[in-house]
Amino acid sequence: MWRGVWHSTRGASHLRKGLPNQDAIALIYGEDDGCIHGLAISDGHGNAKAFRSDYGSSLAVRLATELCISALRQVTDGATQRSIREWLEDDFPKLMARRWTDAVLQDFTLRPPDDAELERPRFTLDASVVDSLLKSPISIYGATLIVVFWVGDLLFLAQLGDGDLLVVMDDGATFEPVPHDARNFANATTSLSLPDAAESFRTEFLQVADRVPALILASSDGWRNSFADDAGFLRVGPDILDDVRAHTLLEIADRLEIWLANATASGSGDDITLGMLVRSDVVASAVHAGAPDRTEGADDALTLTMCPSCRSGVPAGASYCEWCGAPLGDQQVSSTPTDAERPVPPPGSNPRSHRWRWLLAIVFIVVLCVVAASVALVLTMHRPTVLPVFRPASGRHAAHAASKSADASKSAEASSARSTTATASGTATP
Numbered sequence: 001m002w003r004g005v006w007h008s009t010r011g012a013s014h015l016r017k018g019l020p021n022q023d024a025i026a027l028i029y030g031e032d033d034g035c036i037h038g039l040a041i042s043d044g045h046g047n048a049k050a051f052r053s054d055y056g057s058s059l060a061v062r063l064a065t066e067l068c069i070s071a072l073r074q075v076t077d078g079a080t081q082r083s084i085r086e087w088l089e090d091d092f093p094k095l096m097a098r099r100w101t102d103a104v105l106q107d108f109t110l111r112p113p114d115d116a117e118l119e120r121p122r123f124t125l126d127a128s129v130v131d132s133l134l135k136s137p138i139s140i141y142g143a144t145l146i147v148v149f150w151v152g153d154l155l156f157l158a159q160l161g162d163g164d165l166l167v168v169m170d171d172g173a174t175f176e177p178v179p180h181d182a183r184n185f186a187n188a189t190t191s192l193s194l195p196d197a198a199e200s201f202r203t204e205f206l207q208v209a210d211r212v213p214a215l216i217l218a219s220s221d222g223w224r225n226s227f228a229d230d231a232g233f234l235r236v237g238p239d240i241l242d243d244v245r246a247h248t249l250l251e252i253a254d255r256l257e258i259w260l261a262n263a264t265a266s267g268s269g270d271d272i273t274l275g276m277l278v279r280s281d282v283v284a285s286a287v288h289a290g291a292p293d294r295t296e297g298a299d300d301a302l303t304l305t306m307c308p309s310c311r312s313g314v315p316a317g318a319s320y321c322e323w324c325g326a327p328l329g330d331q332q333v334s335s336t337p338t339d340a341e342r343p344v345p346p347p348g349s350n351p352r353s354h355r356w357r358w359l360l361a362i363v364f365i366v367v368l369c370v371v372a373a374s375v376a377l378v379l380t381m382h383r384p385t386v387l388p389v390f391r392p393a394s395g396r397h398a399a400h401a402a403s404k405s406a407d408a409s410k411s412a413e414a415s416s417a418r419s420t421t422a423t424a425s426g427t428a429t430p
Contacts, residue, residue: 001212002036002150003283005249006275009260011222013269014046022046023220023273024057028068028149032076038149038156039275040064043163043220045142045191046271048124049133051117052107056141059103060096060192067092067099068149081152085205088149088156093201096145100192104141113140142193146218148277153209160201161189164224166237167206168215174237177204189221215241216277223260223274226267244278252276 010021022044028037042060044053071084071092079087113134121130133140144161157165157177162184168174181202183190190200206213217237227233244252260272 001280003249003278003280004036004039004276005253005256005278006039006273007253007256007260008273009257009264009271011269011271012264014271019046020054021271022054022057022143023222023271024054024061024143025273025275026061026065027275028065030072031069032072036277037072037151038068038147039218039277040068040148041146041163041218041220041273041275043144043161043222043271043273045144045189045193048121049129050140050142050193051113051121052104052140053142055107056100056104056192057143059107059141060100060143060145063099063103064096064145064147067095068147071149071151075151081154084151085154085156088151088158089203089205092158093160093198093203096201097192097197100197101138104138104193107141108137139191139193142191144189144191144220148216148218148275153207155206155208155213157204157206158201159203160197161191162221164217164219164221164233166217166234167213168217168237168241169211170214172238172241174234176234177206178202179204212279214279214282215244217274218277219274220270220272222268222270222272223263225270226263226272240276241282244276244283247283249278249283 004027006025006027008021008023008025011019013019014021024042024044025039027039029035030037040061042057042064044050044055044057046053050056071088074084074087118130121133125133144163145159146163146165147156147158148165149156149158159165159178165176165178166174167177179202181190181200183200191197194200215237217240224233227236243255247255256274256276260274264270264272
């Protein structure tokens, strides 16, 4: 029933500072039907205190996905829609906050920060603040969370922290289903790292048996911050719906990549992640070339893992990421499928190809320098040697030199004569 497409772009300011993309996103697939049942987005705080927030956001989407899948298992086991609603409303926030806290504490124990990782916090923060972070390390993983989950005729929406959810109907009417939290203002936000994280979740349920949304948009706060005002942001709902109706998801994915790159470059400068859930009948050709049909005839969900470097979905068990080339070891974050519905990136967008281009450019420059140095050395060795030429003086200067030479000769003869006389006198017998 749903098709998904998403893109996450590294913020322009993060590129300048050498920081990674600290957003994470995952599509939620059913184990039995293989269909998309929702998505989860997390935005790592990214400040000097939250220097592991990229990992914290990855954990958040993974754990949220696991909880939603457990809700689907309850439906399979015969749970009623009412009991599922109560579980999502009461237990989901508590389980999410507790499991995330346990996971980050375990990670901190297994991977204590080294000097290289602490270089940025120590440069930015006071030593006392850094010591406090190491004693209570939950905040170094700080991240927000948005969950969209479809179960039966119920659409479950949960949000902790900033970020945005937009629901777009067939007529283009767009609304924000989750109320705003006054604590999310400017750079301040509620977070999974806070003690009251479970109580800070905002949850909503939409009964959509008769009127199913055409499009659901979920994004990190970097996207909304790139708009001049809220009115401009809300207008994006019907605009994207028109594009979805006119293009395939492959074409939408290409456009999405350009939209977000322009938004961060000319707007917020922050990482921007946008996930779109599109009703299947809205797009004429929703399945992109080469991708398996995840709506009919699928026995189970495709098993993928998430690359911790570029957050692309790669086949489970792969030794390296096919997108960025990063090795995949114990640090990889398991996740439900995230790339099965994501169209293949357009030619030239593979980060791995850019890496080889840079390598070839560096090799070319090195070879050019070596050739230039060799040519300079050869020219130096074959340069003709110029010997100094001594020419005799002429004119007055020559006569003066001859006179001085004659005087010198006379002086030498007189000195020789005196020496001879002195010797003779010294040896005479009185």
